[in-house]
Amino acid sequence: MILIFGQVLPTQQTDLNVILQTIYSFAFIIYLFYAQKIQTLQMLRQIEVTLRKVKNVKEEARNQTVKTFVEIGKPSGDIAPRVDRFMDFFSIGLENMDPSGIVDKMDHFLKTNKHIYEAEVKALAPNATPTERNNLENLIEVSQALNIYYKVIRHFYLLGKKTMNIYVIMQVHMILPQLIQMVEAYASGIQAFQEGMPIGDSVGAIVAAKLMHGYPQRDIAEEIVAAEVPYEGRTLIVFKAKGPGGSVGNPDEGLINILEERRGKVKIIITVDAAGKLEGEPVGQVSEGIGAAIGGSGKEKFKMEEVTNRHKIPMHAIAIKQGMEHVVAPLIEPLFDATDKAVESVKRIVLDYTEPGDTVIVAGIGNTIGVGQ
Amino acid sequence: MSGNQGSTAPAAGMTASWVAYAAILIVGLLSLFSLYMGFLNYADNTDIALVYLFIGAAGFAAIGYMLFRGKPTTAKTETLVVKKVEVFTTLECPKCQQKRVRDFKRGDYVYKDDEPCTRCDGMMIITKISRKKEEEKKKDESSWL
Numbered sequence: 001m002i003l004i005f006g007q008v009l010p011t012q013q014t015d016l017n018v019i020l021q022t023i024y025s026f027a028f029i030i031y032l033f034y035a036q037k038i039q040t041l042q043m044l045r046q047i048e049v050t051l052r053k054v055k056n057v058k059e060e061a062r063n064q065t066v067k068t069f070v071e072i073g074k075p076s077g078d079i080a081p082r083v084d085r086f087m088d089f090f091s092i093g094l095e096n097m098d099p100s101g102i103v104d105k106m107d108h109f110l111k112t113n114k115h116i117y118e119a120e121v122k123a124l125a126p127n128a129t130p131t132e133r134n135n136l137e138n139l140i141e142v143s144q145a146l147n148i149y150y151k152v153i154r155h156f157y158l159l160g161k162k163t164m165n166i167y168v169i170m171q172v173h174m175i176l177p178q179l180i181q182m183v184e185a186y187a188s189g190i191q192a193f194q195e196g197m198p199i200g201d202s203v204g205a206i207v208a209a210k211l212m213h214g215y216p217q218r219d220i221a222e223e224i225v226a227a228e229v230p231y232e233g234r235t236l237i238v239f240k241a242k243g244p245g246g247s248v249g250n251p252d253e254g255l256i257n258i259l260e261e262r263r264g265k266v267k268i269i270i271t272v273d274a275a276g277k278l279e280g281e282p283v284g285q286v287s288e289g290i291g292a293a294i295g296g297s298g299k300e301k302f303k304m305e306e307v308t309n310r311h312k313i314p315m316h317a318i319a320i321k322q323g324m325e326h327v328v329a330p331l332i333e334p335l336f337d338a339t340d341k342a343v344e345s346v347k348r349i350v351l352d353y354t355e356p357g358d359t360v361i362v363a364g365i366g367n368t369i370g371v372g373q
Numbered sequence: 374m375s376g377n378q379g380s381t382a383p384a385a386g387m388t389a390s391w392v393a394y395a396a397i398l399i400v401g402l403l404s405l406f407s408l409y410m411g412f413l414n415y416a417d418n419t420d421i422a423l424v425y426l427f428i429g430a431a432g433f434a435a436i437g438y439m440l441f442r443g444k445p446t447t448a449k450t451e452t453l454v455v456k457k458v459e460v461f462t463t464l465e466c467p468k469c470q471q472k473r474v475r476d477f478k479r480g481d482y483v484y485k486d487d488e489p490c491t492r493c494d495g496m497m498i499i500t501k502i503s504r505k506k507e508e509e510k511k512k513d514e515s516s517w518l
Contacts, residue, residue: 023403024428030396031435038439041393053453060455180453187455195479197460198502206483213484244482329504330460336503370502372484 040166043173047157050176051150057187058150061143062087068139068194072132073125086120086140087147106299117141131196134245135369139193142328145186153179181324189328193246198336198370200326204273204293205371206339207318208240208364211346212373220257223249225373231347233356237266239363246369251294252303258361264311267358270346271304273365274327275319284338285321286345293317294365316353318345331370397436404432459505464488468495477502 066083069075091113094105117137121128125136153172160169172179192199198206212227219242220226226239237258241249259266273293277283292304292315308315320338350360411425460477464487471492481487485499 027400027403031400034396038393038396042439045393050453057453057455064455184453187453188458190455191457195460195477196482197477198483209484244485330458331503333503333505336501370482372482 036166037164040160040164040169043166043169044157044160047153047160047169047172047176050180051153051157054146054150054153054179054183057183058143058146061146061187061190064190064194065139065143069125069136072128072136074127075124076126079124082120082124083140083143086124087144089116089120089144103299103302106297110297110299131243131245134247135193135196138246138367138369139190142186142189142193146183149179149183149186185325185328188325188330192328192330192369196244196246196370198331199328199367200322200331200335201274201328201366202331202369202371203320203322203335203339203342204271204364204366205240205243205368206336206364207272207320207342207346208238208362209243209368209371209373210339210343211236211362211364212238212240217373221250221253223247224251224254226254226258227373231350234267234350234354235359236350237262237359237361239361240371240373241364241366241368243368243371243373246367248296248365248367250300251363251365252300252307255304255361255363256307259307259311259313262359264313265359266311266313266361267354268314268316268349269308269361269363270316270318270349271363271365272318272320272342272346274322276327277321277323281321282334283322283326283332284334284341286338286341287319287321288345288349289317289319291315291317293319294363314353316349318342318349393439397439400432401436404429404436407432461501461503461505462487462499463501463503464497465500466490466493466495466497469493471497473497 062083066080069079069083073079091109094102094109096102117140118133121133121136121140125133128136156168156172160172189199191197211229215227215229217225217227220239223242224239225242226237229236229238239251239254239258241247241251255269271293273295275287275293277285292301292308294301294304304315320335320342322335326332326335346362354360406429407425408429411422411429414422414425461474462477462481464473464475465471469490469492471490481499481502483499483502486496487499488497489495490497
């Protein structure tokens with residue numbers, strides 16, 4: 001091989017070969033020293049393309065938010081500056097150096113956060129109904145999330161451009177597909193929160209609504225409504241967030257209040273919620289398990305686990321599987337149809353694990369936007 | 374736009390792509406020339422022609438590698454838009470079971486008493502709100518899973 005190369009390049013000293021030899025040497029040296037630089041520039045370019053699109057999505061979301069606030073809330077002045085200011089609103093995470101008592105701190109923190117959102121939305125949309133205000137709270141949360149995604153990607157892009165450090169750039173480049181997926185998911189939620197449509201996360205609330213519809217209802221905690229439903233000699237106490245506004249309520253408080261009322265005399269508790277599916281699992285698959293099927297900050301889950309443990313009540317869980325892109329997007333048909341399967345699962349668990357005369361609590365967890373009761 | 378909050382826009386220039394694509398272009402031209410020389414010399418001097426062909430092929434392989442190595446980690450961004458989807462509301466009359474499907478309107482919600490039934494004197498209730506069924510995805514290689 002070396003001999004053959006020798007034949008082409010050094011031995012036949014034509015002008016062309018000298019030029020070729022020089023060019024090849026340069027190309028080799030450039031590639032040797034600048035390969036990483038070229039790769040860095042390519043990655044920066046890909047981040048830049050994504051950043052431009054995320055910026056468009058974020059600005060569209062902000063414009064749609066302002067438009068919806070004006071349409072629904074009919075404010076007197078220009079609300080755009082106030083919306084822009086609130087888009088940058090942040091909440092500082094709790095210090096967990098000494099974790100003792102952090103759940104109560106989290107409870108207080110979340111209530112403060114909710115109070116701020118309610119006050120801001122009330123000021124921005126003074127003529128909106130409570131249901132519409134709940135939807136507008138969700139809408140502005142989506143816009144805020146998109147704004148944060150944009151700012152984080154922009155931060156790494158500019159930092160990478162400034163330092164030209166491949167490791168800084170790689171940090172964001174590696175998670176770009178996941179970031180795009182998240183931004184896509186939030187972008188699809190804009191329409192749902194503008195119009196008040198049920199979303200993927202509403203499946204738990206729909207299951208509860210299907211069980212409790214037509215029975216007398218009462219408020220049992222903040223934004224939580226419950227109904228007693230007779231079923232095959234058992235009493236089902238079904239509760240969900242009070243709809244149809246976009247709210248998840250305080251299901252932990254609802255559960256605690258019911259258990260206090262019943263002095264812990266409950267046979268089983270069934271929680272129904274949307275759950276993230278693994279790649280390959282079909283959308284709308286209904287799976288059964290044990291534990292508290294609830295997401296969020298963890299405060300609700302902790303309190304539910306604590307109270308059920310205190311009364312030694314088994315907790316069953318029903319999960320309705322869906323992709324990240326479905327969670328805040330308008331509900332798709334297979335997910336709505338899956339709620340019927342989940343209702344059947346609830347009934348089957350009740351028959352399998354309880355006797356006539358028992359009391360069962362069924363909690364429909366999730367955002368109740370577009371779902372009455 | 375006031376919503377921008379003083380954000381710095383991505384650089385308007387295409388410096389990053391310019392350098393990368395210029396490098397790819399140069400290597401591509403050299404490889405092409407090499408292949409041309411290879412074909413030209415193939416009849417008279419096969420050994421030398423093979424070296425030219427090898428260099429040309431290696432050049433194109435390097436370009437392919439350069440383009441390919443960044444691609445798998447990025448996802449398609451075409452879907453990154455705020456899109457509107459068609460959502461339908463299904464109404465049912467609990468008395469006569471009449472069913473009607475219409476476009477979603479702001480204010481609709483599941484179990485809302487919506488409008489009088491056209492067949493009987495009952496009130497139609499919204500029983501379902503959902504987006505149009507997604508089109509079946511094309512079967513891919515992993516469909517056996």
